[in-house]
Amino acid sequence: MIGVAARGEGPVRVGLLGCGTVGSAVVRLLDQGGATIERTSGHRLEVARILVRDTERPRPGVDPSLLTTDPSEVVDDPSISIVIEVMGGLDPTLGYLRSALGRGASVVTANKQLLARYGPELLAAAQQSGAELRFEASACAAIPVIKVLRESLLAADITAVTGIVNGTTNYILTEMSRAGLPYDVALSQAQELGYAEADPTEDVGGADAAAKMAILSSIAFHTRVHVDDVPFEGIDGLQAEDIALAGRLGFVVKLLGVARLAEGAVSVRVAPALVPAGHRLAAVGGPDNAVLLESRTTREIMLVGPGAGGDETASAVLADVISILGTHRGSFLHNALADSGRPIAAPGDVESAFYVRMSVADRPGVLARVASVFAEEGLSIRSVVQTGSGDEASLVLVLHAGAERRMAAALAAVGALDEVRGEPVMLRVLGSGEGG
Numbered sequence: 001m002i003g004v005a006a007r008g009e010g011p012v013r014v015g016l017l018g019c020g021t022v023g024s025a026v027v028r029l030l031d032q033g034g035a036t037i038e039r040t041s042g043h044r045l046e047v048a049r050i051l052v053r054d055t056e057r058p059r060p061g062v063d064p065s066l067l068t069t070d071p072s073e074v075v076d077d078p079s080i081s082i083v084i085e086v087m088g089g090l091d092p093t094l095g096y097l098r099s100a101l102g103r104g105a106s107v108v109t110a111n112k113q114l115l116a117r118y119g120p121e122l123l124a125a126a127q128q129s130g131a132e133l134r135f136e137a138s139a140c141a142a143i144p145v146i147k148v149l150r151e152s153l154l155a156a157d158i159t160a161v162t163g164i165v166n167g168t169t170n171y172i173l174t175e176m177s178r179a180g181l182p183y184d185v186a187l188s189q190a191q192e193l194g195y196a197e198a199d200p201t202e203d204v205g206g207a208d209a210a211a212k213m214a215i216l217s218s219i220a221f222h223t224r225v226h227v228d229d230v231p232f233e234g235i236d237g238l239q240a241e242d243i244a245l246a247g248r249l250g251f252v253v254k255l256l257g258v259a260r261l262a263e264g265a266v267s268v269r270v271a272p273a274l275v276p277a278g279h280r281l282a283a284v285g286g287p288d289n290a291v292l293l294e295s296r297t298t299r300e301i302m303l304v305g306p307g308a309g310g311d312e313t314a315s316a317v318l319a320d321v322i323s324i325l326g327t328h329r330g331s332f333l334h335n336a337l338a339d340s341g342r343p344i345a346a347p348g349d350v351e352s353a354f355y356v357r358m359s360v361a362d363r364p365g366v367l368a369r370v371a372s373v374f375a376e377e378g379l380s381i382r383s384v385v386q387t388g389s390g391d392e393a394s395l396v397l398v399l400h401a402g403a404e405r406r407m408a409a410a411l412a413a414v415g416a417l418d419e420v421r422g423e424p425v426m427l428r429v430l431g432s433g434e435g436g
């Protein structure tokens, strides 16, 4: 491996192959997060050169002087120690990565089709030159599933990986099932919202999911699974009628990648499948991805999140770059000890929404008096329910977000009202305030 500059010894020079949706997000996130990366990893990253097809195209936030159409300026420059491949395709991409790894540069790639075909060859090339090859973004974008399989669950003896690994098809199926849309209408909607490409064949036909499952099962089962080993069907032949009938029978239809280890053999398949409505994968809707990892020791672990998007994918790419930087002795400690100097918020200043229940005397004007006490503290009521009557009356309020200290003051004042009996009960409401 080309020596990544030791901490504090000058910048680590990074070259990009491609500057489209993902590449431009990598440049932007590096710009925004460079200081944090330097503080936690001890390394300053510098984008040295970026390969594109068209250097004249405007790319907001990208310094045009870094652009080149000459691949050797990225692939063969000995001062570049990490090459980020976000151009996609098999040819000429494979040749570029062979060259970069061959000279000892580490490579981070988001290219699932390339890895599902040439992963073993590229990994061997990396091993031979002592470089690193990382590919977190190639499956499920921002969800750190490869790192979890490779590191956190390495000793867990994984027996099954079941995934919703294509966001386009999950969005289409969610809409077909939720709104009863026919396939074509749901696909057009996905295209309008940017969840599906103009040519959606690879997604809806299942080839994209097959490549991702080949990568995930290779890592999970320490086996070389080629994309051609993965039989796949897509959702393009699905009929709205079957989705509706499955719903009536208590199932949700999902495009599932299912990889299993049974009797020592690995099986991987991608196909639409009926998932029981109460199963945790059934709840994963819209363009989200999810991967359920099963093992005898850890039972079931599910990871859910965005499976595509420029920033989301770039975040996984940068995580790989940081892992490469951080493979020095003591790097975890350095990372964990880093202090940004951020203050800790005073608990009373933290905002939340609230639920309050109190026993009250059932008299006219009680609600108005209670409401005015909360209003004095700047807390407004979102909803009210009154239960019971006479001595058994209770007033239940849900309040919009406000500071904890204001709620504490309001509760003390409300508790002191003649009409309020005993201590009011207060609970926080998730998701409606800053603190939740």
Ligand SMILES: NC(=O)c1ccc[n+]([C@@H]2O[C@H](COP(=O)([O-])OP(=O)(O)OC[C@H]3O[C@@H](n4cnc5c(N)ncnc54)[C@H](OP(=O)(O)O)[C@@H]3O)[C@@H](O)[C@H]2O)c1
Pocket (backbone or CB within 6 Å): 017, 018, 019, 020, 021, 022, 023, 051, 052, 053, 054, 055, 057, 085, 086, 087, 088, 089, 092, 110, 111, 112, 137, 138, 141, 307, 308, 309, 310, 313
């Ligand atoms: N977008 C996502 O949400 C997502 C999610 C996960 C993984 N990925 C993977 O990430 C990779 C990049 O995706 P993307 O969406 O960023 O693609 P994109 O927007 O099409 O960008 C591709 C970039 O590569 C450059 N490029 C393509 N072929 C080239 C060639 N032969 N020579 C020089 N430059 C070339 C293009 O140059 P020009 O700009 O000059 O055309 C462009 O900058 C793909 O492997 C994709 O599968 C993407």
